[in-house]
Amino acid sequence: MGLLTSLLPGLRDLRAPLASGLLWLGVLVAIFAPHSDRILRDTPEGAAIKELLASGSGTATVPLLVSVAFLIGSAANTLSQLTARLIGSVGLDLLAKLEKLSLSRFRFKKGAAWLPIRLFANLVTARKSLQPISLTARQLIVDAVQNIFGRSKAPGSVSLIYPIDSVLDSLSYSAAHLAVAAPTLYQEYDRLRSESEFRVAVVPPMLTLAILLPLEHSPYIILFTAVGCCVLLAQAVQQVRAANNILANAVYLDHATLPNIQSVADAFKDLVPQPETDGQWIGALIAILDHKGLFDEANAATGELADHSERILEDAAWYLREHDRPQFRYLFTLLKEKDDPHQAELVARLLDAERFSDLVAEDRE
Structure with a gap:
Protein backbone atom coordinates (compact mmCIF):
# COMPACT_ATOMS: atom_id res chain seq x y z
CA MET A 1 0.00 0.00 0.00
CA LYS A 100 -19.64 47.52 -11.13
CA LEU A 101 -21.95 48.44 -14.02
CA SER A 102 -24.86 46.93 -12.06
CA LEU A 103 -25.54 44.32 -14.73
CA SER A 104 -27.24 42.16 -12.10
CA ARG A 105 -30.42 44.23 -12.53
CA PHE A 106 -30.78 42.78 -16.05
CA ARG A 107 -30.90 39.19 -14.77
CA PHE A 108 -34.66 39.37 -14.23
CA LYS A 109 -35.65 41.13 -17.45
CA LYS A 110 -38.21 39.13 -19.40
CA GLY A 111 -38.55 38.65 -23.13
CA ALA A 112 -36.48 37.03 -25.88
CA ALA A 113 -34.73 40.31 -26.69
CA TRP A 114 -33.17 40.38 -23.22
CA LEU A 115 -31.90 36.77 -23.36
CA PRO A 116 -28.28 37.55 -24.44
CA ILE A 117 -28.02 40.31 -21.85
CA ARG A 118 -29.49 38.03 -19.15
CA LEU A 119 -26.96 35.31 -19.96
CA PHE A 120 -24.10 37.80 -19.90
CA ALA A 121 -25.33 39.31 -16.61
CA ASN A 122 -25.52 35.84 -15.05
CA LEU A 123 -21.94 35.17 -16.16
CA VAL A 124 -20.75 38.41 -14.58
CA THR A 125 -22.53 37.76 -11.28
CA ALA A 126 -21.14 34.19 -11.23
CA ARG A 127 -17.57 35.55 -11.19
CA LYS A 128 -16.91 34.31 -7.64
CA SER A 129 -17.64 30.72 -8.64
CA LEU A 130 -14.88 30.93 -11.29
CA LEU A 253 -7.03 21.62 11.25
CA ASP A 254 -3.22 21.87 11.59
CA HIS A 255 -2.61 18.95 9.21
CA ALA A 256 -0.52 21.35 7.10
CA THR A 257 1.33 24.58 7.74
CA LEU A 258 1.54 28.01 6.16
CA PRO A 259 5.33 28.45 6.05
CA ASN A 260 5.46 32.25 5.87
CA ILE A 261 2.82 32.70 8.56
CA GLN A 262 4.53 30.22 10.87
CA SER A 263 7.86 31.96 10.30
CA VAL A 264 6.38 35.32 11.30
CA ALA A 265 4.66 33.78 14.34
CA ASP A 266 7.97 32.27 15.50
CA ALA A 267 9.61 35.67 15.12
CA PHE A 268 6.86 37.21 17.29
CA LYS A 269 7.82 34.88 20.13
CA ASP A 270 11.45 36.05 19.96
CA LEU A 271 10.65 39.77 20.24
CA VAL A 272 12.26 41.38 23.27
CA PRO A 273 10.59 43.40 24.60
CA GLN A 274 7.16 42.26 23.45
CA PRO A 275 4.95 44.92 21.81
CA GLU A 276 2.32 46.35 24.14
CA THR A 277 -0.32 47.93 21.88
CA ASP A 278 -2.09 46.82 18.70
CA GLY A 279 -0.19 49.47 16.76
CA GLN A 280 3.17 48.20 18.01
CA TRP A 281 2.21 44.63 17.09
CA ILE A 282 1.31 45.76 13.57
CA GLY A 283 4.59 47.65 13.34
CA ALA A 284 6.40 44.51 14.50
CA LEU A 285 4.60 42.48 11.81
CA ILE A 286 5.71 44.88 9.05
CA ALA A 287 9.28 44.98 10.37
CA ILE A 288 9.49 41.17 10.50
CA LEU A 289 8.13 40.82 6.96
CA ASP A 290 10.63 43.37 5.71
CA HIS A 291 13.57 41.76 7.52
CA LYS A 292 12.65 38.33 6.17
CA GLY A 293 12.70 39.60 2.59
CA LEU A 294 8.92 39.48 2.12
CA PHE A 295 8.96 42.98 0.66
CA ASP A 296 5.68 42.79 -1.27
CA GLU A 297 3.84 41.61 1.84
CA ALA A 298 5.52 44.30 3.98
CA ASN A 299 4.56 47.05 1.50
CA ALA A 300 1.00 45.75 1.28
CA ALA A 301 0.67 45.70 5.08
CA THR A 302 2.08 49.23 5.29
CA GLY A 303 -0.48 50.35 2.72
CA GLU A 304 -3.25 48.86 4.87
CA LEU A 305 -1.79 50.53 7.95
CA ALA A 306 -1.98 53.97 6.28
CA ASP A 307 -5.79 53.65 6.30
CA HIS A 308 -6.00 52.56 9.93
CA SER A 309 -7.23 54.55 12.93
CA GLU A 310 -4.97 57.36 14.13
CA ARG A 311 -4.08 55.79 17.48
CA ILE A 312 -2.98 52.48 15.96
CA LEU A 313 -1.28 54.28 13.10
CA GLU A 314 0.78 56.47 15.44
CA ASP A 315 1.93 53.54 17.62
CA ALA A 316 2.92 51.55 14.54
CA ALA A 317 4.72 54.51 12.97
CA TRP A 318 6.89 55.12 16.04
CA TYR A 319 7.65 51.41 16.29
CA LEU A 320 8.73 51.31 12.64
CA ARG A 321 10.86 54.40 13.16
CA GLU A 322 12.84 52.50 15.78
CA HIS A 323 12.98 49.08 14.10
CA ASP A 324 12.51 49.46 10.32
CA ARG A 325 13.48 52.80 8.83
CA PRO A 326 12.71 51.90 5.16
CA GLN A 327 9.12 50.96 5.97
CA PHE A 328 8.79 54.00 8.22
CA ARG A 329 9.79 56.25 5.32
CA TYR A 330 7.38 54.40 3.01
CA LEU A 331 4.55 54.89 5.52
CA PHE A 332 5.48 58.57 5.89
CA THR A 333 5.36 58.97 2.09
CA LEU A 334 1.93 57.33 1.92
CA LEU A 335 0.58 59.62 4.64
CA LYS A 336 1.88 62.74 2.89
CA GLU A 337 0.35 61.63 -0.42
CA LYS A 338 -3.04 61.00 1.23
CA ASP A 339 -3.06 64.53 2.69
CA ASP A 340 -5.78 63.55 5.19
CA PRO A 341 -6.62 66.48 7.50
CA HIS A 342 -7.28 64.05 10.37
CA GLN A 343 -3.71 62.79 10.08
CA ALA A 344 -2.04 66.18 9.52
CA GLU A 345 -0.91 66.50 13.14
CA LEU A 346 0.64 63.03 13.13
CA VAL A 347 2.43 63.74 9.84
CA ALA A 348 3.80 66.99 11.31
CA ARG A 349 5.13 65.17 14.39
CA LEU A 350 6.73 62.48 12.25
CA LEU A 351 8.28 65.14 10.02
CA ASP A 352 9.72 66.96 13.05
CA ALA A 353 11.15 63.69 14.33
CA GLU A 354 12.81 62.98 10.99
CA ARG A 355 14.27 66.49 10.85
CA PHE A 356 15.61 66.11 14.38
CA SER A 357 17.08 62.73 13.47
CA ASP A 358 18.81 64.24 10.42
CA LEU A 359 20.27 67.08 12.56
CA VAL A 360 21.63 64.59 15.10
CA ALA A 361 23.19 62.56 12.27
CA GLU A 362 24.81 65.70 10.86
CA ASP A 363 26.21 66.67 14.27
CA ARG A 364 27.74 63.22 14.68
CA GLU A 365 29.38 63.47 11.29
Missing part, protein backbone atom coordinates in the same frame (compact mmCIF):
# COMPACT_ATOMS: atom_id res chain seq x y z
CA GLY A 2 2.85 2.38 0.85
CA LEU A 3 4.52 1.66 -2.51
CA LEU A 4 1.29 2.36 -4.39
CA THR A 5 0.81 5.61 -2.46
CA SER A 6 4.28 6.69 -3.48
CA LEU A 7 3.78 5.74 -7.13
CA LEU A 8 0.36 7.31 -7.73
CA PRO A 9 1.45 10.99 -7.75
CA GLY A 10 4.20 10.21 -10.27
CA LEU A 11 1.84 8.26 -12.52
CA ARG A 12 -0.66 11.10 -12.43
CA ASP A 13 2.05 13.57 -13.40
CA LEU A 14 2.87 11.43 -16.45
CA ARG A 15 -0.68 11.34 -17.77
CA ALA A 16 -1.22 15.01 -18.68
CA PRO A 17 2.01 15.61 -20.66
CA LEU A 18 1.75 12.24 -22.40
CA ALA A 19 -1.88 12.71 -23.47
CA SER A 20 -1.40 16.29 -24.63
CA GLY A 21 1.89 15.38 -26.34
CA LEU A 22 0.20 12.62 -28.36
CA LEU A 23 -2.53 15.04 -29.37
CA TRP A 24 0.03 17.65 -30.39
CA LEU A 25 1.79 14.95 -32.44
CA GLY A 26 -1.53 14.44 -34.19
CA VAL A 27 -1.62 18.18 -34.90
CA LEU A 28 1.88 18.02 -36.37
CA VAL A 29 0.90 15.04 -38.54
CA ALA A 30 -2.17 16.90 -39.81
CA ILE A 31 0.02 19.89 -40.72
CA PHE A 32 3.06 18.15 -42.23
CA ALA A 33 1.66 14.87 -43.60
CA PRO A 34 0.80 16.38 -47.01
CA HIS A 35 4.43 17.55 -47.30
CA SER A 36 6.11 14.46 -45.87
CA ASP A 37 8.23 13.89 -49.00
CA ARG A 38 9.86 17.30 -48.59
CA ILE A 39 10.49 17.16 -44.82
CA LEU A 40 13.40 14.71 -44.82
CA ARG A 41 16.45 15.34 -46.94
CA ASP A 42 17.35 12.97 -49.74
CA THR A 43 20.27 11.42 -47.85
CA PRO A 44 21.02 7.85 -46.69
CA GLU A 45 19.93 8.81 -43.18
CA GLY A 46 16.70 10.35 -44.44
CA ALA A 47 16.01 7.27 -46.55
CA ALA A 48 16.59 5.03 -43.51
CA ILE A 49 14.13 7.06 -41.42
CA LYS A 50 11.51 6.91 -44.18
CA GLU A 51 11.97 3.16 -44.45
CA LEU A 52 11.64 2.77 -40.69
CA LEU A 53 8.44 4.80 -40.60
CA ALA A 54 7.02 2.99 -43.63
CA SER A 55 7.71 -0.42 -42.13
CA GLY A 56 5.59 0.42 -39.09
CA SER A 57 7.91 -1.41 -36.74
CA GLY A 58 6.45 -0.81 -33.30
CA THR A 59 9.62 -1.92 -31.54
CA ALA A 60 11.44 1.26 -32.58
CA THR A 61 8.77 3.77 -33.52
CA VAL A 62 6.37 3.45 -30.56
CA PRO A 63 8.94 4.18 -27.82
CA LEU A 64 10.34 7.00 -29.95
CA LEU A 65 6.91 8.55 -30.51
CA VAL A 66 5.98 8.20 -26.84
CA SER A 67 9.22 9.88 -25.76
CA VAL A 68 8.79 12.72 -28.24
CA ALA A 69 5.15 13.10 -27.22
CA PHE A 70 6.12 13.35 -23.55
CA LEU A 71 8.71 16.03 -24.25
CA ILE A 72 6.31 18.02 -26.44
CA GLY A 73 3.54 17.64 -23.86
CA SER A 74 5.77 18.77 -21.00
CA ALA A 75 6.69 21.97 -22.84
CA ALA A 76 3.14 22.56 -24.09
CA ASN A 77 1.61 22.00 -20.64
CA THR A 78 3.81 24.69 -19.13
CA LEU A 79 2.61 27.15 -21.75
CA SER A 80 -1.00 25.98 -21.31
CA GLN A 81 -0.88 26.49 -17.55
CA LEU A 82 0.67 29.95 -17.88
CA THR A 83 -1.83 30.94 -20.57
CA ALA A 84 -4.76 29.63 -18.53
CA ARG A 85 -3.64 31.60 -15.47
CA LEU A 86 -3.18 34.76 -17.54
CA ILE A 87 -6.55 34.45 -19.25
CA GLY A 88 -8.23 33.60 -15.95
CA SER A 89 -6.69 36.59 -14.18
CA VAL A 90 -7.57 39.01 -16.99
CA GLY A 91 -11.05 37.53 -17.35
CA LEU A 92 -11.82 37.78 -13.63
CA ASP A 93 -10.58 41.38 -13.54
CA LEU A 94 -12.79 42.21 -16.52
CA LEU A 95 -15.82 40.57 -14.91
CA ALA A 96 -15.13 42.47 -11.69
CA LYS A 97 -15.17 45.75 -13.63
CA LEU A 98 -18.34 44.79 -15.47
CA GLU A 99 -19.95 43.86 -12.16
CA GLN A 131 -12.15 31.90 -8.83
CA PRO A 132 -9.67 29.15 -7.86
CA ILE A 133 -10.17 29.91 -4.14
CA SER A 134 -13.72 29.62 -2.82
CA LEU A 135 -15.08 31.97 -0.17
CA THR A 136 -15.23 29.05 2.27
CA ALA A 137 -11.55 28.23 1.70
CA ARG A 138 -10.64 31.89 2.07
CA GLN A 139 -12.41 32.13 5.41
CA LEU A 140 -10.73 28.96 6.64
CA ILE A 141 -7.32 30.43 5.75
CA VAL A 142 -8.17 33.68 7.54
CA ASP A 143 -9.18 31.70 10.65
CA ALA A 144 -6.00 29.62 10.42
CA VAL A 145 -3.85 32.76 10.25
CA GLN A 146 -5.65 34.15 13.30
CA ASN A 147 -5.08 30.89 15.20
CA ILE A 148 -1.35 30.78 14.34
CA PHE A 149 -0.79 34.41 15.32
CA GLY A 150 -2.95 33.95 18.43
CA ARG A 151 -0.68 31.19 19.69
CA SER A 152 2.20 33.69 19.57
CA LYS A 153 0.20 36.15 21.73
CA ALA A 154 -0.39 38.57 18.82
CA PRO A 155 -3.76 40.41 18.83
CA GLY A 156 -6.41 39.84 16.19
CA SER A 157 -5.64 43.14 14.45
CA VAL A 158 -2.34 41.68 13.25
CA SER A 159 -4.00 38.89 11.28
CA LEU A 160 -6.51 41.35 9.81
CA ILE A 161 -3.78 43.58 8.37
CA TYR A 162 -1.71 40.70 6.98
CA PRO A 163 -2.09 40.57 3.16
CA ILE A 164 -4.24 37.46 2.88
CA ASP A 165 -3.92 37.31 -0.91
CA SER A 166 -0.24 36.45 -0.58
CA VAL A 167 -1.19 33.55 1.71
CA LEU A 168 -3.69 32.27 -0.84
CA ASP A 169 -1.13 32.54 -3.65
CA SER A 170 1.33 30.39 -1.68
CA LEU A 171 -1.26 27.88 -0.45
CA SER A 172 0.08 25.11 -2.70
CA TYR A 173 3.34 25.09 -0.73
CA SER A 174 1.43 23.53 2.16
CA ALA A 175 0.87 20.34 0.15
CA ALA A 176 4.32 18.96 0.96
CA HIS A 177 3.57 18.96 4.69
CA LEU A 178 0.15 17.46 4.04
CA ALA A 179 1.78 14.52 2.21
CA VAL A 180 3.61 13.63 5.43
CA ALA A 181 0.96 14.47 8.02
CA ALA A 182 -2.13 13.09 6.22
CA PRO A 183 -1.20 10.92 3.19
CA THR A 184 -4.79 9.89 2.42
CA LEU A 185 -5.94 13.50 2.34
CA TYR A 186 -2.96 14.39 0.18
CA GLN A 187 -3.86 11.65 -2.32
CA GLU A 188 -7.30 13.20 -2.79
CA TYR A 189 -5.76 16.64 -3.20
CA ASP A 190 -3.23 15.33 -5.72
CA ARG A 191 -5.95 13.51 -7.67
CA LEU A 192 -8.02 16.67 -8.04
CA ARG A 193 -4.96 18.73 -8.96
CA SER A 194 -3.84 16.26 -11.63
CA GLU A 195 -7.38 15.97 -13.04
CA SER A 196 -7.48 19.74 -13.43
CA GLU A 197 -4.05 19.85 -15.09
CA PHE A 198 -5.06 17.02 -17.44
CA ARG A 199 -8.13 18.91 -18.67
CA VAL A 200 -6.24 22.16 -19.18
CA ALA A 201 -3.49 20.27 -21.04
CA VAL A 202 -5.71 18.48 -23.58
CA VAL A 203 -8.01 21.38 -24.48
CA PRO A 204 -5.64 23.32 -26.83
CA PRO A 205 -4.56 20.33 -28.98
CA MET A 206 -8.13 18.97 -29.15
CA LEU A 207 -9.44 22.28 -30.46
CA THR A 208 -6.51 22.64 -32.87
CA LEU A 209 -7.07 19.11 -34.24
CA ALA A 210 -10.77 19.79 -34.76
CA ILE A 211 -9.86 22.86 -36.83
CA LEU A 212 -7.11 21.22 -38.89
CA LEU A 213 -8.55 17.78 -39.69
CA PRO A 214 -10.29 17.66 -43.11
CA LEU A 215 -13.57 16.18 -41.89
CA GLU A 216 -17.08 16.33 -43.29
CA HIS A 217 -19.35 18.86 -41.55
CA SER A 218 -16.25 20.49 -40.10
CA PRO A 219 -18.03 23.59 -38.66
CA TYR A 220 -20.31 21.40 -36.54
CA ILE A 221 -17.40 19.29 -35.33
CA ILE A 222 -15.46 22.44 -34.39
CA LEU A 223 -18.51 23.78 -32.56
CA PHE A 224 -19.10 20.56 -30.60
CA THR A 225 -15.39 20.33 -29.77
CA ALA A 226 -15.37 23.93 -28.55
CA VAL A 227 -18.37 23.24 -26.33
CA GLY A 228 -16.67 20.13 -24.97
CA CYS A 229 -13.49 22.11 -24.30
CA CYS A 230 -15.50 24.72 -22.37
CA VAL A 231 -16.99 21.94 -20.25
CA LEU A 232 -13.52 20.53 -19.59
CA LEU A 233 -12.22 23.95 -18.55
CA ALA A 234 -15.20 24.48 -16.24
CA GLN A 235 -14.50 21.09 -14.66
CA ALA A 236 -10.84 22.07 -14.27
CA VAL A 237 -11.81 25.22 -12.35
CA GLN A 238 -14.11 23.27 -10.04
CA GLN A 239 -11.43 20.66 -9.38
CA VAL A 240 -8.88 23.36 -8.54
CA ARG A 241 -11.39 24.84 -6.10
CA ALA A 242 -11.99 21.42 -4.55
CA ALA A 243 -8.24 20.80 -4.23
CA ASN A 244 -7.74 24.20 -2.58
CA ASN A 245 -10.65 23.46 -0.24
CA ILE A 246 -8.80 20.34 0.93
CA LEU A 247 -5.62 22.34 1.56
CA ALA A 248 -7.55 25.09 3.37
CA ASN A 249 -9.26 22.53 5.63
CA ALA A 250 -5.93 20.83 6.29
CA VAL A 251 -4.30 24.13 7.26
CA TYR A 252 -7.23 25.01 9.53
